[in-house]
Amino acid sequence: MRTIFIVFVKEIIDNLRDRRTLGTALIMGPIFGPVLFAFVINLSLERSLEDAERPLELPVIGGELAPNLVSYLRSQNIDTVAGPDDRAAALDAVKTGEHDVVLIIPVTFGEQLANSVPATIELVSDQADTDADRIARRTHRALQSYNRELAALRVFARGVNPAVLRPLNIDEVDVSTPSGRSAMLLGMMSYFFIFATLMGGMYLAIDATAGERERGSLEPLLSLPVTRDQLILGKIGATCIFMALSLALSLLSFHVALKFMPLEQLGMTPNFGPGVVFAAFLLFAPFILLGAAVMTLVASFTKSYREAQTWLSVVLIAPTMPILIVSLLTLRPKTEFMFVPSLSQHLLLVDMVKNEPVNNLHVTISVASTLFFGALLTWICARLYRREGLLG
Amino acid sequence: MIRVAGIHKSFGKVRAVRGVSFDAPDGKITGLLGPNGAGKSTTLRVLYTVLKPDAGSAVIDGVDVVSEALSARRRIGALPHGSGLYPHLTARENIAYFARLCGLDKAEVNDRVDEMIRLLEIEDFADRRTKGFSQGQRTKVSLARALVHDPQNVLLDEPSNGLDVMATRSLRRLILKLKDSGRCILFSSHVMQEVAALCDNICIIANGQVAIDDSIDGIRRRTGCDDLEDAFVHAIRMVADE
Numbered sequence: 345m346r347t348i349f350i351v352f353v354k355e356i357i358d359n360l361r362d363r364r365t366l367g368t369a370l371i372m373g374p375i376f377g378p379v380l381f382a383f384v385i386n387l388s389l390e391r392s393l394e395d396a397e398r399p400l401e402l403p404v405i406g407g408e409l410a411p412n413l414v415s416y417l418r419s420q421n422i423d424t425v426a427g428p429d430d431r432a433a434a435l436d437a438v439k440t441g442e443h444d445v446v447l448i449i450p451v452t453f454g455e456q457l458a459n460s461v462p463a464t465i466e467l468v469s470d471q472a473d474t475d476a477d478r479i480a481r482r483t484h485r486a487l488q489s490y491n492r493e494l495a496a497l498r499v500f501a502r503g504v505n506p507a508v509l510r511p512l513n514i515d516e517v518d519v520s521t522p523s524g525r526s527a528m529l530l531g532m533m534s535y536f537f538i539f540a541t542l543m544g545g546m547y548l549a550i551d552a553t554a555g556e557r558e559r560g561s562l563e564p565l566l567s568l569p570v571t572r573d574q575l576i577l578g579k580i581g582a583t584c585i586f587m588a589l590s591l592a593l594s595l596l597s598f599h600v601a602l603k604f605m606p607l608e609q610l611g612m613t614p615n616f617g618p619g620v621v622f623a624a625f626l627l628f629a630p631f632i633l634l635g636a637a638v639m640t641l642v643a644s645f646t647k648s649y650r651e652a653q654t655w656l657s658v659v660l661i662a663p664t665m666p667i668l669i670v671s672l673l674t675l676r677p678k679t680e681f682m683f684v685p686s687l688s689q690h691l692l693l694v695d696m697v698k699n700e701p702v703n704n705l706h707v708t709i710s711v712a713s714t715l716f717f718g719a720l721l722t723w724i725c726a727r728l729y730r731r732e733g734l735l736g
Numbered sequence: 737m738i739r740v741a742g743i744h745k746s747f748g749k750v751r752a753v754r755g756v757s758f759d760a761p762d763g764k765i766t767g768l769l770g771p772n773g774a775g776k777s778t779t780l781r782v783l784y785t786v787l788k789p790d791a792g793s794a795v796i797d798g799v800d801v802v803s804e805a806l807s808a809r810r811r812i813g814a815l816p817h818g819s820g821l822y823p824h825l826t827a828r829e830n831i832a833y834f835a836r837l838c839g840l841d842k843a844e845v846n847d848r849v850d851e852m853i854r855l856l857e858i859e860d861f862a863d864r865r866t867k868g869f870s871q872g873q874r875t876k877v878s879l880a881r882a883l884v885h886d887p888q889n890v891l892l893d894e895p896s897n898g899l900d901v902m903a904t905r906s907l908r909r910l911i912l913k914l915k916d917s918g919r920c921i922l923f924s925s926h927v928m929q930e931v932a933a934l935c936d937n938i939c940i941i942a943n944g945q946v947a948i949d950d951s952i953d954g955i956r957r958r959t960g961c962d963d964l965e966d967a968f969v970h971a972i973r974m975v976a977d978e
Contacts, residue, residue: 350833350837351837354825354833357824357825357829358824358825359824361824361865362824559820559821559823560818561820561822563781563784563814563816564815564816564819564820566785566786567784567786567809567812567814568809568834568837568838569839570837571806732788735781735786735787
């Protein structure tokens with residue numbers, strides 16, 4: 345135990361003096377998340393403002409043929425401007441991206457309307473272009489409501505109650521709380537915490553094998569009267585401390601950063617107060633041991649420091665995979681997901697941030713299974729540290 | 737006291753050591769001499785227990801290096817080839833780290849570290865971080881680190897590599913001092929003159945085998961060469977011809 349502690353203390357002091365380790369653990373990990381997050385939030389904020397408030401300029405061909413339609417569109421915050429000369433030019437303009445959407449009103453429009461024949465108008469857009477598609481849908485919505493209004497006027501003129509045209513009255517009731525709406529975006533946070541945690545210990549994990557070997561300090565160390573288990577446990581211990589520090593800083597920096605983000609404007613009020621920050625630290629803590637062991641294990645197979653860095657950047661991505669899959673399939677938290685490290689922490693954190701009750705069984709399984717995998721991999725690390733091939 | 741009996745070690749198809757045997761008694765300096773790639777380092781690595789021999793045995797002060805590796809390591813101070821230091825620690829901290837790992841208590845650590853710093857004449861840079869140290873400075877600190885727990889057996893793998901004349905001379909004085917205090921010193925080199933100037937016994941290794949193991953005079957007599965360099969070449973040929 346004393347030997348493990350000697351190695352542990354030496355690694356801590358050594359790495360506290362290393363600017364690169366300190367930089368990644370204390371600055372890179374904790375800063376990267378909030379900065380990227382603020383960027384994404386601002387981007388989506390800008391978009392939603394654009395949708396609701398900004399007037400839309402819609403190129404129209406033959407606008408003079410439908411003055412009522414044009415003035416209706418203007419009341420919907422859609423301004424019409426003169427479009428291309430003819431239909432062919434309009435198709436071209438949309439194809440090349442000169443215009444996102446063009447509305448074509450044919451010369452027959454007025455006559456068809458007067459005769460109560462369905463009057464054809466054309467809405468040209470490129471549906472593969474998501475940006476243009478949003479504009480096209482907005483225009484389409486405005487045209488639909490104009491359509492309903494006209495229909496109502498017609499049946500009214502014939503002495504029929506326009507209500508007969510609406511056999512259904514669909515009222516959408518949204519039960520999501522403001523915290524719930526934020527969960528989707530804030531789910532991203534869990535990955536930042538995992539990223540920061542791993543980054544904090546990356547250089548220490550490399551140093552335990554590839555670094556010591558490259559420097560030529562491994563052989564003298566192994567010729568001392570200590571067991572290799574003691575050496576590797578001391579090193580993994582020091583790695584865990586740096587990872588814990590990085591995780592704590594990352595949580596705190598999010599706690600502070602969220603106060604400065606205009607989340608209310610997006611209808612979000614994430615629950616990320618001091619209590620949740622503390623609970624999140626305890627929730628992610630078991631992942632520290634697992635991460636330290638995985639990184640040490642991967643680094644021990646590499647030939648050099650550089651190679652270790654390359655492989656460890658793959659390890660940084662690995663924990664996102666389960667999170668990504670579950671997010672894409674929008675799966676609800678299930679008990680069996682709690683056995684998967686990184687995924688269980690993600691799902692539980694989302695519940696906490698949404699201000700929903702957290703299932704105690706889920707927490708227990710998450711902590712136990714992550715600790716189990718961490719202990720197992722630490723054991724494998726120690727086994728591998730004993731092999732001769734370690735010297736390279 | 738080191739006793740090596742018929743050790744073999746292969747790495748894949750390469751048979752690095754093929755039945756090396758020799759004795760290195762206390763109070764004597766034993767040299768392992770041989771061309772590059774002869775198997776000197778592999779032999780020493782078996783002795784400081786980072787490699788396990790495929791066959792044969794090696795015993796340090798009566799302790800087997802395979803079955804009682806930890807106990808054997810307690811009896812040795814090793815300077816592996818190309819030993820590196822921790823660049824963010826000072827020379828003193830590097831030495832003290834090894835002293836602690838050898839189980840010395842706090843007071844002992846300070847005393848021994850001070851003593852090693854004096855003995856190896858590294859007072860001037862003892863409290864500087866080792867990043868940027870010259871090869872000579874690094875070797876001195878590595879040596880201090882290897883000897884800090886006052887081991888009975890000292891294993892040095894090419895210790896004079898990269899040292900200038902002055903540093904080589906002070907290394908030589910240190911080795912002789914260790915010998916006078918009854919230590920068993922085993923060191924490897926590919927430089928014949930260096931071995932000849934220091935060693936009581938020379939074990940010439942070539943192709944993973946012992947070509948000749950004798951005193952300097954014995955080697956001269958058995959090879960029939962008066963000049964040691966000729967004797968060295970002659971001995972190596974004897975193995976190569978087999």
